Amino acid sequence: MVTFTTLVGYLLNADGNIYSGAVTLLLCGTSSIAMGANGLNQWWEQERDALMLRTRTRPLPSGKLSSTHALTVCLFWSVAGFMLLLQLNLLTALLAAFVWFSYLFLYTPLKTRSALAILAGAITGALPPVMGWTAASGEVGLAAWALGCILYIWQIPHFLALAALYQQDYHRGGYRMLPDNPEHDHATRSIIVVFSAALLVISLLAPALGLGGMIFFVCALAGGGWLLIQALQLLREFSRPRARKLFVATILYLPIIMCALLLDLLFKS
Numbered sequence: 001m002v003t004f005t006t007l008v009g010y011l012l013n014a015d016g017n018i019y020s021g022a023v024t025l026l027l028c029g030t031s032s033i034a035m036g037a038n039g040l041n042q043w044w045e046q047e048r049d050a051l052m053l054r055t056r057t058r059p060l061p062s063g064k065l066s067s068t069h070a071l072t073v074c075l076f077w078s079v080a081g082f083m084l085l086l087q088l089n090l091l092t093a094l095l096a097a098f099v100w101f102s103y104l105f106l107y108t109p110l111k112t113r114s115a116l117a118i119l120a121g122a123i124t125g126a127l128p129p130v131m132g133w134t135a136a137s138g139e140v141g142l143a144a145w146a147l148g149c150i151l152y153i154w155q156i157p158h159f160l161a162l163a164a165l166y167q168q169d170y171h172r173g174g175y176r177m178l179p180d181n182p183e184h185d186h187a188t189r190s191i192i193v194v195f196s197a198a199l200l201v202i203s204l205l206a207p208a209l210g211l212g213g214m215i216f217f218v219c220a221l222a223g224g225g226w227l228l229i230q231a232l233q234l235l236r237e238f239s240r241p242r243a244r245k246l247f248v249a250t251i252l253y254l255p256i257i258m259c260a261l262l263l264d265l266l267f268k269s
Contacts, residue, residue: 001254002128005151006030008258009132009144012211012265017136025084026135029096030128033081037100037124039074041108043067048112048173054166055173085131089138095131099124111175118159118177126152143210150203150257156195157231158250160188164234164243189235192246196231200224203257212264219260223253 010026011018042049042060050061059065078100086093103124110117126148133144163170163177170177203220206212212220230246 002034002125003027003031004255005125005258006128006132006135008261009129009147010136011132012143012147012261013133013136013141015136022088022135025087026092026132029081029084029088029093030131031081032077032084033096033100036074036076036078036081037103039070039077040104043070043074044104044108045173048175052166052169052173054169085135088135091138091140092131092134095127095134099127099131111177113176115176118156118163121159122152122155125155141210143206146202146206146209146211147261150199150206151254153195153199153202154250154254157192157199157227157246160192161234161243161247161250164188164238165240165247185238189231189238193228193231193235196224196228200228212261213268215264215267216257216260219256223256227253 006026007023010023042058046058046060046067049055049058055061060067060070082093082097082100085096102120107117107121107124110120129151130140130144130148133147134140167177200220203224204217206220207214207217227246227249230242230249234242234246
């Protein structure tokens, strides 16, 4: 999904001037640095992953891959991704480096210290479409920030729903996720509703900022409204089935609005 949102950002700002070489560099560079960051994250957390049911079968905690080999390969992919993006322009490469750094040195260590780690982690998912935008022009536009803002806000209910589904597993691994204490359940529900409502509002305002058209507006209204309904139902009753419904709603929301943006772009041209 990271690569897809990056591509959408590029297409939205390419103004019909799509260069296969630039797209190849963008997608390969983004994929490489994402693989590197994700792999380094797993290398860092392998001992905690071994304690969690959801992650203990990953290559490192299960012993299928050596720690040294994983570290070497992931560092290679990280550097390779940065160098590929540097061929496009400096701004895109620097944004990618910032995403890589914030994911590994802000989000990863904060996960065991504060429930607010999710706010730092959301940066990594918000900037890829902005990278795609800058890859096309070397500049950041207001619409790009609007798209990044939508993705940032979307991640809060998405990951809190995931944390609610696996709260015992996260607690077993020593992660400070918000729903890890039953006393915080109401706070979790309230935060999910607030960010779900904010997502709906920001998405509907986005066309006024130059992002999307009528198709996007309708899809954002329908998808965002459905997501907010799921969040309100979770607020009324905090349970795994309702958390799962919200999680599914967030998963479906993102590709729907991304495709809506592309459809608006297609009919506009």
